[in-house]
Amino acid sequence: MFAWFQRLLPRSGDFFSLFERHAATIVAAAEALDAMAKGEIAPDIAVATIRDREHDADDVVRETIQTVRKTFLTPFDRGAITSLIGAMDDVIDEMQSAASAIELYEVSIFDAQMQEIAAITLQASGIIAEALPLLRDIERNGSRLHELTGRLVSLEGKVDLLHDAGMKAHFQKARGDGNLIEFIVAREVFKHLERIADAFEDVADEIDSLVIDHS
16 A cells, blocks of 8 residues: 555655756845845835745745655655755845845945945855756765855855944944934844845755765
């Protein structure tokens, strides 16, 4: 009876395509964030784009979880699959949180550090988009994957420095002109931008774990 039931289940889900589809939503959201920070598109358009891509990402996550539940044989441990897609989803969730803060506080001008962090976010998104297809042959691509995850970790460190420099500049400005509201708004935006970088590092950790286990 159990053998018959197993035959009804798909033997392997196309998890790689799901990972890559989710990565595409991250890249699209990062492009909107970067363009907004540079003043190339209006904040309301960028925020709407990020929100739409986050909804698309949620659809991919639901499909991934459903596929895990009904698939008999998976390319990686089931927990590893859900952990990776969950970490990726945290990235775009943090982008949406940043966009929501920008919308709430009606931010339309972004200082140099914010622009640099947005540019790094786009760069990190591209690294993830490059890394995920390599999971299809993880044994052969282990070294390259480790190199890419190292770059993600390095970018997270750069964001930390930009966060601190930006906050120091805003603090000194607020101390000079007494504009505490501007400082509070900047602190909120920087907080969310930094969390995006933290989420990228978590994705790097998940990929590294797969490399260690399978290459």
